[in-house]
Amino acid sequence: MPRSFEEVRILTSGDIPQVRRLLETSEYIYQRFTLDELPSILAHYPALGVFNGSSLRGFILSQTVHAPSAWIAGFCVSWTENRAYARLLHTLLEHLAPRLTAQGVHHLHYSGNDVEQDWLRDVLLTEGFVPYRLLYAYDKFDYRVPTQGNQQVIVRPFEVRDIPALLTIEDACFEDLWRYDAVSFLDIAETHPYFVVAELDGKVIGYQFNALDDEYGYLVRIAVHPSVGGHGIGARLMAEAIRFFEKARVIRIMLNTQDDNTNAHRLYEWFGFMRISQVGFVLRKNL
Structure with a gap:
C-alpha cells in the first residue's frame, strides 16, 4: 500500500x-x-x-x-x-x-504466550520494548478439588457497590501493570460469564472471574487481600471456580501467572493444575 x-x-x-x-x-x-x-x-x-x-x-x-x-x-x-x-x-x-x-x-505492555515463538516479540524489541516478566502457564483436565475451602466465606456475584473494595484489593495484591480500574471491573461484569466476590464478616476480601471459549475455560484472575491470607479463602474461590467450569462442561481449564508468584503456584498445583513447558512473557516500553 x-x-x-x-x-x-x-x-x-x-x-x-x-x-x-x-x-x-x-x-x-x-x-x-x-x-x-x-x-x-x-x-x-x-x-x-x-x-x-x-x-x-x-x-x-x-x-x-x-x-x-x-x-x-x-x-x-x-x-x-x-x-x-x-x-x-x-x-x-x-x-x-x-x-x-x-x-x-508511562509504561506500555505486551503479553505473549510463548517466549520462543512469538511473531511480534522481535519486532517489538526493535521498537523500544524490553523483557519485563516471565509467565508460567497451568492446565487442568478434570474437576477434582482437594478441599472446599473456608465455608465461613460467602461467595456471591459481583455488584457495582463492590468496586471500592476491589480497588483496595488491587492496590494490596498487584503491581501497577496488573491492576484493574473501576471501568475495567464494569467491563468484566458485562463480558465475562462468571465474576464473584468473597465476603468474610460482611467485608469483601477477594474476587475471582473466568472466561469461556467454546469447550475451553480460562481462570483469568483470583485475588485475596493479603490481610486475610492463609485462611482458605483462595481455596474457596478456586473450588467454586472449578464447579463453574464443571457446569460449563469445559474439557480444559487454563491459567497463567508470574514466574515468581510461588504462593499462587502452590494453590494451583494443590488443585491439580499442571505447569506446561511453554513460557509466556511480558514486554514493557517506557513512553
Missing part, C-alpha cells in the same frame, strides 16, 4: 465490522480480548486504525489503561499488508503513544 494513501485515525463503533473482518481473514493477528469485549474497548480506550480510503488495513487496540500502565490489547493487519506489518506497527505505535501519555500512562 503506498504510504501517501495511508490515514491513521481513531476507531469507533462504526468500524467494528471492518475490525471483525480483519480478525476473520488475516493470519497476522495478536488478540488478547474477546469479540464481546470489542465494543467496550473501542468506547473506553485509545484504538487506532490505518486506512486506505475507507478500507481498514491494520489496527492497534489498547486496554486496561490505568495510569501509569496500559496494555496492547490487539494488533492486526490485512492479508494484503502482511509484508508491511512491521512498518504498520511502527506507525500505529507512534500515533498511540501520545494518546496514552495524555492519560497519564
Whole structure:
C-alpha cells in the first residue's frame, strides 16, 4: 500500500465490522480480548486504525489503561499488508503513544504466550520494548478439588457497590501493570460469564472471574487481600471456580501467572493444575 494513501485515525463503533473482518481473514493477528469485549474497548480506550480510503488495513487496540500502565490489547493487519506489518506497527505505535501519555500512562505492555515463538516479540524489541516478566502457564483436565475451602466465606456475584473494595484489593495484591480500574471491573461484569466476590464478616476480601471459549475455560484472575491470607479463602474461590467450569462442561481449564508468584503456584498445583513447558512473557516500553 503506498504510504501517501495511508490515514491513521481513531476507531469507533462504526468500524467494528471492518475490525471483525480483519480478525476473520488475516493470519497476522495478536488478540488478547474477546469479540464481546470489542465494543467496550473501542468506547473506553485509545484504538487506532490505518486506512486506505475507507478500507481498514491494520489496527492497534489498547486496554486496561490505568495510569501509569496500559496494555496492547490487539494488533492486526490485512492479508494484503502482511509484508508491511512491521512498518504498520511502527506507525500505529507512534500515533498511540501520545494518546496514552495524555492519560497519564508511562509504561506500555505486551503479553505473549510463548517466549520462543512469538511473531511480534522481535519486532517489538526493535521498537523500544524490553523483557519485563516471565509467565508460567497451568492446565487442568478434570474437576477434582482437594478441599472446599473456608465455608465461613460467602461467595456471591459481583455488584457495582463492590468496586471500592476491589480497588483496595488491587492496590494490596498487584503491581501497577496488573491492576484493574473501576471501568475495567464494569467491563468484566458485562463480558465475562462468571465474576464473584468473597465476603468474610460482611467485608469483601477477594474476587475471582473466568472466561469461556467454546469447550475451553480460562481462570483469568483470583485475588485475596493479603490481610486475610492463609485462611482458605483462595481455596474457596478456586473450588467454586472449578464447579463453574464443571457446569460449563469445559474439557480444559487454563491459567497463567508470574514466574515468581510461588504462593499462587502452590494453590494451583494443590488443585491439580499442571505447569506446561511453554513460557509466556511480558514486554514493557517506557513512553
